[in-house]
Amino acid sequence: MPKQPIRVELSSTKKPKPQSDQLEFGKIFTDHMFVMDYSIDQGWYDPRIIPYQAIPMDPASMVYHYGQSVFEGLKAYVSEDQKILLFRPEKNMERLNRSNDRLCIPQIDTETVLEGLNELIRIDKDWVPDAEGTSLYIRPFIISTEPYLGVAPSSTYKLLIILSPVGSYYKEGIHPVKIAVENEFVRAVKGGTGNAKTAGNYASSLKAQQVAETKGFSQVLWLDGVEKKYIEEVGSMNIFFKINGEIVTPELNGSILEGITRNSVLELLKHWGIPVTERKISIDELIEAHQSGELEEIFGTGTAAVISPVGELIYHDQPYVIQDGQTGEVSKKLYEAITGIQKGTQPDIFGWTVEVDSVVKQA
Structure with a gap:
């Protein structure tokens, strides 16, 4: 043509x-x-x-x-x-x-x-x-x-x-946000449109987001649509957890949107030699990691906010404070690296x- x-x-x-x-x-x-x-x-x-x-x-x-x-x-x-x-x-x-x-x-x-x-x-x-x-x-x-x-x-x-x-997408900027785990509504299921960037996915998320905002939370953390057990993504971001020195993010399963920033974070972490794994992770595993003191950081990734540290998580009305509500070391390093590449202030080795x-x- x-x-x-x-x-x-x-x-x-x-x-x-x-x-x-x-x-x-x-x-x-x-x-x-x-x-x-x-x-x-x-x-x-x-x-x-x-x-x-x-x-x-x-x-x-x-x-x-x-x-x-x-x-x-x-x-x-x-x-x-x-x-x-x-x-x-x-x-x-x-x-x-x-x-x-x-x-x-x-x-x-x-x-x-x-x-x-x-x-x-x-x-x-x-x-x-x-x-x-x-x-x-x-x-x-x-x-x-x-x-x-x-x-x-x-x-x-x-x-x-x-x-x-x-x-900035969030008024908090690089400072930690508060997110709520959604256990009533679901965003998407495998075989649906969760891995496509289509308007309907966002329309269906608005009710849960509205409820979360009335309680003072910036976003909701979605669980899988079948068992409501496994973590998927946040409203406008993919999600990462640092557990006992290892970075874990939910694996792509047909209902999670594959983010460009997510992909960039994975490449950077591997380049730095920081252990990173894509796998299923349940909300129960996350809570257990918090209770044992092994949950060190949570951060979201996306075009709008780039890196968004999570300072507090609420699940079944129980708050879980992360990193004393402060921005974690890995979150900060990733934010500085990606924004530095984007602005041309750091070498673009990739x-x-x-x-x-x-x-x-x-x-």
Whole structure:
């Protein structure tokens, strides 16, 4: 298939840019967005960058009724020499296609989408914040657009990428958060859509999250959907435990989302020679490790927060304080290593960062 040129329509008016200390997560959006459409006859076509705007949609568009949608999340960072860097963007595109496959959405050409993302960031480069703890959050997503109420895969789709300058996902930043173990609701089961990044997974998690927040907790820790015994993941993060010197994380089982930060943490730990294992781990084993004094650290990993230490866990209304409520040594080392690579302040020995082609942010 011949390469499609990316059409560009620049905005005639520019939005005011927020101060770095006023940034929240996902509430402000840049001047432009990337769009591409799909039809059975044409495949993916008309890649374009246009002013950020509302999308006209038929009320019968299938995404509204059957939730056929997928999304991704990644970030752009400003290095010390004012270059703009992406962190493992090809991994996000690979995972997007895995989600597409599960939701019966046509595969994307990752090269075209990454080229569109690069061009979009080049155009909106002055929106990339450079203050400590800030970044440009990137949200690619695909929705089904065919106006049809039959239960079947859509015949038309729309892919978009929007950009949002953000501060820390959690107000606590790298400081420990409190999470609650969820033992009533379930997030996903093997054979479902838990290993795809689709909107329905997050909609089904909101009730438990809402209850946890009313009790002062940042997130919920999900148990498996069958026995409600084995630990899976946190609402927006994968989860790791340091038990008696060894790092343990739940193995991928078909209901856990495979995180890019999770993968990066595993590679770093192995590189450092820190014992790390992917396996089933039950909540009972975790509580026993806490009671015996062997549970040394808990931390979550994800694009939004990078590394999020857990200072307190609650299970059956019983609180379990971790590391005296302080950030652990491994959590801190991982956070500094990954954010250092992302910002270009530490050597990128794995080749994870990608410079946005020929973009130097105006100082």
